[in-house]
Amino acid sequence: MGDRIPLAIRGMGSALPDRVMTNDDFARILDTSDEWIRTRTGIRERRFANDDEDSLTLATTAATRAIEDAGLTPADIDLIVFATSTPAYPLPATACFLQHALGCRHIPAFDISAACAGFVYAFVIGAGLTHIGGYSHALVVGSEKMSAVTDFQDRATCVILADGAGAAIIGPPDNELSGLYEHMLGADGSGAELIIVPAGGSAKPATAKTVEERQHYMKMRGREVYKFAVTKMQEILIETTRRAGLRVEDLAYVVPHQSNLRIIESAAQKMGLPMDKIAVNIDRYGNTSAASIPMALEEAWRAGKVKAGDWVLMAGFGAGLTWGSALIRL
Ligand SMILES: CC(C)(COP(=O)(O)OP(=O)(O)OC[C@H]1O[C@@H](n2cnc3c(N)ncnc32)[C@H](O)[C@@H]1OP(=O)(O)O)[C@@H](O)C(=O)NCCC(=O)NCCS
The missing domain is CATH 3.40.47.10 (Thiolase/Chalcone synthase)
Incomplete structure (x- = not known):
């Protein structure tokens, strides 16, 4: 077993758009069926963001919930690591917008582009930085508006991709094991x-x-x-x-x-x-x-x-x- 990096997940939060798109909704606009999608992928329905939502707005909701869940305030966050393949803008990092939207201090904030492995990359980086010291609480986020890069004429990809966000607060452990x-x-x-x-x-x-x-x-x-x-x-x-x-x-x-x-x-x-x-x-x-x-x-x-x-x-x-x-x- 490797060395333990002492940490605890102090809080978590998610955000999902309200708009539900079922397989039957797709079958009405594409040559596909609920049966094909369910048996090939296991998906029955998914959420799509509205025009006024994006990876930043979803992340802001998820992060706010995670910070509250941890019993903290944005001022307690020391670091933001934001995993996304669908940043709100090509430049700058969506993490910087998130820092400002949450009202955090001028803490480090950056994006990680590792696609679907992004949250795990972000978590390990967040954990590593808390371990070297100086960053007590790290906000680690995975947020996507995949529908923004989805070709709704390509039936093999559009039926699998979806939108949402999840966030975790990494903080000090309160026992010797976590x-x-x-x-x-x-x-x-x-x-x-x-x-x-x-x-x-x-x-x-x-x-x-x-x-x-x-x-x-x-x-x-x-x-x-x-x-x-x-x-x-x-x-x-x-x-x-x-x-x-x-x-x-x-x-x-x-x-x-x-x-x-x-x-x-x-x-x-x-x-x-x-x-x-x-x-x-x-x-x-x-x-x-x-x-x-x-x-x-x-x-x-x-x-x-x-x-x-x-x-x-x-x-x-x-x-x-x-x-x-x-x-x-x-
Ligand atoms: C996308 C995926 C579900 C497609 O399933 P598949 O069994 O590989 O399907 P294929 O792309 O080989 O296509 C098989 C047939 O189904 C058809 N098809 C594709 N999408 C379809 C749809 N939504 N509805 C009906 N038929 C469809 C294809 O046109 C093809 O028809 P053909 O044999 O007449 O040419 C599957 O390849 C997959 O899950 N891949 C991994 C995806 C993944 O993990 N991606 C993200 C990484 S994070």
Whole structure:
């Protein structure tokens, strides 16, 4: 087992747009069906932000709730790490807008771009910075408006992506056990083009032609991503547990990125983990990228599925290709 980074999750919060889009709603505008979407992905419905909502407004709500949940005020936050692939603006970091919107002090605030592994990356970075000192309470956020980069003419991607936000406050532990015990972060850039928004960056700035060619929307080679995801999810869950010297039975709860129910089920089966010990909310919220893990963790926390002293393993993977896991003891 690696060295424990002493910490506790002092509070959590989420934000979901009100607008619900069911599979049948999609079947009315696209050549698809509730049956196809449910059996291939496990999704029944998802939330889409309205025009006046974005990754910043969703994050502001989630973060406000997390700060309140922790019994803190924005003035108590020492650091903001914001995971998103759909920043409110290309420049500057959405974290800076969030700092101002919350009324925090002039603390460090920056974005992490690690797609669906983003929250785990942000959590490990937040934990590491609290460990080196000077940052007592870190606000770690995953927030996405995936609908802003979704091509609603591409039936293979638009039915899986969704919007939402989740936030956690990392703070000092109040016992000798809670902390971050193991983590695995990685990336394989040879797969960088498997999930990509081709235009809008410095390689291909926005022009009328790029807009006309729909190049500002996310393109995904779904089948190849699926193969990577199934293998990598199992690998990091099993390897992180092994490195910590734990048995699968020791884990109270596993919180995987919600990309596809089949990927989650396959990981649970490979680990020998019963499905009631693995978080699933993709049926209701779809794939919210960096927001999916904190939203699922908060749900488990509120439902009493995880409690002080429990081992909880988070794991995500996504565009980049990136992956990350974090084993914590609550
Ligand atoms: C996206 C995903 C659900 C598609 O499922 P799939 O079984 O791989 O489907 P394919 O893309 O191979 O397409 C199979 C067929 O279904 C069709 N299809 C795709 N989307 C469809 C939809 N929404 N409704 C109906 N048919 C659809 C395709 O056109 C194709 O038809 P064809 O055989 O006539 O050409 C799946 O690839 C997946 O989950 N990939 C990983 C996604 C992921 O984890 N991404 C995010 C990383 S964070």
